[in-house]
Amino acid sequence: MPRLAYTDDLSAEELERFDVIIDVRSPSEFAEDHLPGAVNLPVLDDEERARVGTHYTRVSAFEARRMGAALVSRNIAHHLETALADRPKDFKPLIYCWRGGMRSQSMGLVLASVGWKVTLIEGGYRTWRRQVVAALETGTAPHVVLIDGQTGTGKTALLHALAAEGEQVIDLEGLAHHRGSIFGDFAGMPQPGQKAFETALHDRLRRMDPSRPVFVEAESRQVGHRRVPPRLWDAMQAAPRITITVPVDERARYLVEAYPDLLADAGKLDAAFEGLKPFHAKARIAEWRALAQAGDWHALARALITEHYDPAYNRARKRQEAGSGLVRMEIDRLDEADLTAAATRIIAIAKAL
Numbered sequence: 001m002p003r004l005a006y007t008d009d010l011s012a013e014e015l016e017r018f019d020v021i022i023d024v025r026s027p028s029e030f031a032e033d034h035l036p037g038a039v040n041l042p043v044l045d046d047e048e049r050a051r052v053g054t055h056y057t058r059v060s061a062f063e064a065r066r067m068g069a070a071l072v073s074r075n076i077a078h079h080l081e082t083a084l085a086d087r088p089k090d091f092k093p094l095i096y097c098w099r100g101g102m103r104s105q106s107m108g109l110v111l112a113s114v115g116w117k118v119t120l121i122e123g124g125y126r127t128w129r130r131q132v133v134a135a136l137e138t139g140t141a142p143h144v145v146l147i148d149g150q151t152g153t154g155k156t157a158l159l160h161a162l163a164a165e166g167e168q169v170i171d172l173e174g175l176a177h178h179r180g181s182i183f184g185d186f187a188g189m190p191q192p193g194q195k196a197f198e199t200a201l202h203d204r205l206r207r208m209d210p211s212r213p214v215f216v217e218a219e220s221r222q223v224g225h226r227r228v229p230p231r232l233w234d235a236m237q238a239a240p241r242i243t244i245t246v247p248v249d250e251r252a253r254y255l256v257e258a259y260p261d262l263l264a265d266a267g268k269l270d271a272a273f274e275g276l277k278p279f280h281a282k283a284r285i286a287e288w289r290a291l292a293q294a295g296d297w298h299a300l301a302r303a304l305i306t307e308h309y310d311p312a313y314n315r316a317r318k319r320q321e322a323g324s325g326l327v328r329m330e331i332d333r334l335d336e337a338d339l340t341a342a343a344t345r346i347i348a349i350a351k352a353l
Contacts, residue, residue, distance in 0.1 A: 002112030004105070005119040007094075008127050010035070012207055018094040018119065019087075024107045025097050025125065033195035035096070035128055036203045041079045043072045043103045072103070076110050089115060096121035096128070129195070132202045136229035142170075142205060144235045145350045148218035148317070149244030151181065151309035152251030152301070154334040155217045157258070158244065161343035168214045170232075175200045178224030179259075181309075197226040205232075213350050220316075240353045242346055243328045252301035254334040263297055276308065327353070 007014065015021060021038040023030050026049050030040040044052065048071050056064035084091075093111060097103035100123045112118040121127055147155050147162075156173055163169040173180050176197055177189040192200070208214060216236060221228055228236070246254075262269060269292055273285055284307065291300040327349055331342050 002109055002118075004108045004112055005117070006100075006122040007119055008122045010121070010128055010131055012203070015094070017092070019092045020094070022093050022095045022107065023097075023125075024095060024103045029098065029125075032193050033129070033199050034125070036199065038096075039083070041083055041107070043075050043097075043107055044068065045075075048075075068102075069106075072106050076107055079107075080110070080114075084111075087116070091116045092119070094119050094121065096124045098124050099126050100124035128199075132195075132198055135202050135206065136198055136231055139205075139231055140210060141231050141235040142208065142210065142214040143212070144216050144232075144239035145213045145353065146218045146236060146239045146241040147215055147244065147346070148241045149246070150251070150305070150313045152255045152305055153244040153246045154254055154258075154331070154339060155244065157334065157339050158342060158346065159215060159217060161339045162215050162346060164340070165343050165347060167343075167347060168208045168212055170201070170204055170214055170216045172201075172217060172219050172223050172228065175204070176223040176226040178226065180219050180223050191224050191226060194226055198229060201229065201232070215346070215350070240350075241326050242349055243326060244342075245328060245330050246334060247332065248302060248305055250333060251305055252298050255301045255305075256297045266292075280308065 015035070015037070021035050023034045023038040023040050024043045025034075025040070026042050026044060026046045027040060028046045030038075030042070034040070048068075052064050052068040052071065055067055093116060095104045095108050095111070095118060100121060104120050104124060108118045108120050123130075147158055149155050156171060159169045159171050175192075177191045191197075205214075216232075216239070218236070218241065219228065221233055256263070262272075270289075273289055273292075276288075277285060288300060288303060291297075291303065329342070329345060329349065331338060
């Protein structure tokens with residue numbers, strides 16, 4: 001009988017010692033969330049899993065197991081002939097299913113019989129999920145420095161510039177695939193589920209040096225439909241805040257250049273105007289629509305900044321800035337060179353906080 005190893009150490013260092021992490025769950029389970037870097041080689045696809053489960057509860061447990069064994073065997077054979085066909089003799093895979101049961105053991109035994117050194121995650125995906133939840137809810141809070149500023153002040157671009165300078169950065173909008181505003185998600189990139197968002201966030205945090213600051217954009221608790229976990233949110237609420245100010249016309253120019261996908265998607269733009277109706281008079285919404293129809297994007301961006309976003313920002317920050325260390329920093333332009341220079345200034349400010 002081939003021997004299988006087991007582990008519940010899912011640290012980044014431990015996971016990196018394997019050649020590949022194989023998730024043998026169904027595609028829909030994998031899509032909801034999976035270990036960072038895992039590949040999906042299901043032993044039962046969604047339809048097969050449902051069929052076996054129905055047979056188990058409605059007909060016969062024995063017949064369902066026989067049916068499942070045949071399907072699992074065929075699927076594992078297919079993976080050996082395709083995705084795993086070129087793996088060398090010293091191949092070291094880590095395998096998991098939902099709870100470390102029959103699906104991962106079936107794949108593990110077959111791969112071990114080939115001669116590969118196979119390790120299974122004890123407790124399966126549920127072990128990973130428990131570790132993620134524990135870290136995000138009760139783990140050590142990061143040393144956050146908030147990058148704040150009104151809409152169009154280049155906060156996300158500044159995070160990227162800080163990362164380019166070697167600083168630790170968490171881009172919540174990037175992880176959540178959402179702009180954190182009425183203009184919504186990224187083109188062609190639906191938001192991940194909450195579990196997948198938390199996995200991505202946890203994976204970033206656990207690779208960071210806790211003695212160094214972590215730059216985060218000031219966001220609300222909800223980034224689209226994804227919720228910032230408690231420990232990070234508490235750290236953000238208590239964090240010192242560097243507030244960026246940029247002239248309105250430069251902000252409008254930057255928004256037009258930074259988000260061309262919005263300008264090209266009339267449907268998304270129209271949906272955004274619909275979402276603004278509870279907050280503004282019909283006449284104002286009509287003015288904004290007219291600017292969009294005329295293609296006067298700079299004027300539209302300027303109007304949205306001054307008539308919607310700035311007033312909303314000012315109301316929110318009156319509540320949030322109390323008690324926070326606050327530094328204001330002016331930037332005249334948001335070109336690449338200016339953002340790089342601003343990142344250098346932010347690094348110096350953060351060291352003094």
